[in-house]
Amino acid sequence: MDLATHVEDRSRRGIAAAVSRLVRTGQLLPGDRLPTVRELAADLAVSPATVSGAWQALGAVGLVVSRGRSGTFVLPEPAGWLPPRYRDLATGGAATWLDLSSGTPDPALLPPLGPALGRVAARSPAADTGTYLSAPLVEPLEKLLRASWPFAPQRLTVVDGAVDALSRTLEQVARFGDRVAVEDPGFPPLFDLLDHLGLERVPVQLDRQGMRADALGAALAAGARVVVLQPRAHNPTGVSMSPTRTRELAGVVRRHMAGPTSPVVHVIEDDHSGEISSSRDVSLGSFLADRVVHVRSYSKSHGPDLRIAAVGGPAAVLDGLVARRMLGPGWTSRLLQHVLVDLLTDGDALDAVASARRVYFARRRALCEALAAHGVTIEPGDGLNLWLPVRDEQTALVRLAAAGIRAAPGTPFVAGPPADDGGHVRVTVGLVRDEFDAVARVLALAAAD
Template sequence: MDVAQHVEDRSPRGIAAAVSRLVRSGDLRPGDRLPTVRRLAADLGVSPATVSGAWQALAAVGLVASRGRAGTVVLPEPASWLPPRYRDLAAGGRSDAGEERVAPAAAGAPSARPSAPLAPTRRPGPALDLSAGTPDPALLPPLGRALARVAAATPAAGTGSYLGAPVVEPLERLLRASWPFTPQRVTVVDGAVDAMSRTLEQLAGFGDRVVVEDPSFPPIFDLCDQLGLERVPVPLDRQGLRPDALAAALRTGAEVVVLQPRAHNPTGVSMTSTRARELAAVVRKHLAATPGAGLTIVEDDHSGEIASSADVSLGSHLPDRVVHVRSYSKSHGPDLRIAAVGGPAAVLDRVVARRMLGPGWTSRLLQHVLADLLDDGEALAAVAQARRTYYARQRALTTALAERGVEVQPGDGINLWVPVADEATALVRLAAAGIRVAPGRPFRAGEVADGAVGPGHVRVTVGALAGGPDEVTRAATALALAAGA
């Protein structure tokens, strides 16, 4: 098909819209190859960068994908309601239909990589699923006593006013007492991703630049794409975000920085207090050189109370510039759907006001349940035991990998970032061993072509290694074999 003749507006947005219409109408079908960037640019009389921008916009919403030498192709209509990178993260090595993607070449021959999408083949589910990034259900505190106490104190699911405070007093008191700095406002929302979404909506507009870690949690990238934000990737070292790279990123004009202060997903890195001071110094220097800059740091403390590292925050140095998010999903249960947010009133008041035009508030019944759990000795002991158990599982797997020649720096939280010689081959080998892990590609802030061959990573949820030493040995052996060239 001659795509150029259907393009009326030759801007990146116009080109993307024209291709989207062709896909929706059925003129372009799943698997059809789009013209190359240079060819379409020549046909339209525009720069290759203009066409490349259109292709990136289409890829961000899941309409097309780069297949390396096979070109850019139209994707099937997704069977999933998940955003693109969230979908990649959830799928691991499986398609939306629950089918394993298996290379036609032998798993032991990484050089024989197909250039086209892998053909789906029915396979049974993995015997050991280390891909999900979710807490071990057996390590969550029991809810029975808290539910009974809250039900006895609040027999009806009512509320005094639709315009009442968004946080119940017992929970706000506990949150403020445990916060790493003194926030002007504290509120609660429906999970950490909800908190990040609500905050970014208030801080950045279409086309704004946002500093993100590379690698980082894929839904953060999906959020940026949905809001039309330009990501400015910054690498990490073993102490957190690199100060020199942050300084360079801020010079691009970015006014929002998104970082994970501890138990970084996927690497497990935690920011040290020294690094926090260094980053704060970078921010102060940037603000002094840029009068009127509206820089805000958004911290995603997603692992919360199961993290073994100290609760270090840039808010200790820049309280009026930091929005700190703490999730209780991994420590107390994902289905509680509660994350706390604390920071400047100028930001938090807008977040609360916007929620009043949507959900209004997070269930006050669930807030009372969480408050009870945060003040109950049995629940506190359960969370402390979970924290120790996750720490032990991290160390057990990294030790077993080292014994098999794979050196991985142990981190904090429930995930481990394992380097592999070839990512696609590693996923196939692990699937053949009955082990499922998360591919590393969705965690990269830059665009990585589907099917790309070469060094990469896989993310392993060590928190799911509940089967004892034998299970750790099995996982380490399979990972070591998969990591090799």
């Protein structure tokens, strides 16, 4: 397309309006490359600064994206229903070979729902007719949860996924303007949630054993009253807390609350990978049961669309959480809870989850070994993701896209000021089923100078 012929007003605003009009009418499609600043400036006989200003305005409203020397491209229509960091993770073109950006489990490794649905339907031909005031957690599921929980919780309930659990718990333990200690890097939707609730995040650095005890102490000294952490299969790094680190972090929290006038601190643990994690199930609740809310999601192990996460912790927090839900959704579908009970007790489903755990373990190590052969050394970690250091984040993403691979940008995962190390991209290694050497070669090239 000769874009210059569609521009009537040659001001910065007029150029931006012309491009916007062409996008809305479908004459410019997502993925189309726009002329360079100098090309269009010459065609319109205007200064490059005028065209550059128009491109910046279009980029600010999400219509185009600049990919450095590759050029400026039309973006798909923004997903306005997504929070900001979710939207950052969703941007980018479709992968032509592998989409390793999602952080989702491999559908082929989830236990089949058909047999469980059939058995539950046979026992309950219709949806439960219990009253609106029946217990929100069905008794068989509560027994299973108590038997497997990493500490003895005063209360247990289930909600609609891990992020719902984080939101409901934060609403109980934090107030507008409170400071919350979070991992850096950490989980982007958590950062969006804290912004939405008017909470200030305090970044806490990690090492190979999880959140650093000295950094947590500094965050608490800076006024943090809530700590949110991932005890294992940390997203994005794959780090898991060791039992020793768990005890150290609990000691830091306990010492901070030791004085008679010391503030109360709550800890929220997001065990999002649950039963597909290979690491030990640890919790600060083993030492601080009255201050820890532990969340275990079944999305990665049994399917995101079940929308079930279990929440266990002190009655003072969980009773308020359940009461608040009674004024909204009320409860998580008891029918789905019974499906989960079936999946947690059926031999074939148990074997499927155990097999998935072994497969993810093997895939992480196979890709890390292949990366090492190409000069990139990364600890395999746990869970579905790898945190790949790169010289330049945008360059790495463009190189990956050119090879047909989509990965998640690292910037949305950063809780504090950006580092000067070039950045990272997150790679969902759990979705790499084969061709480990070929994938590793592309990742190594993307990470290089």
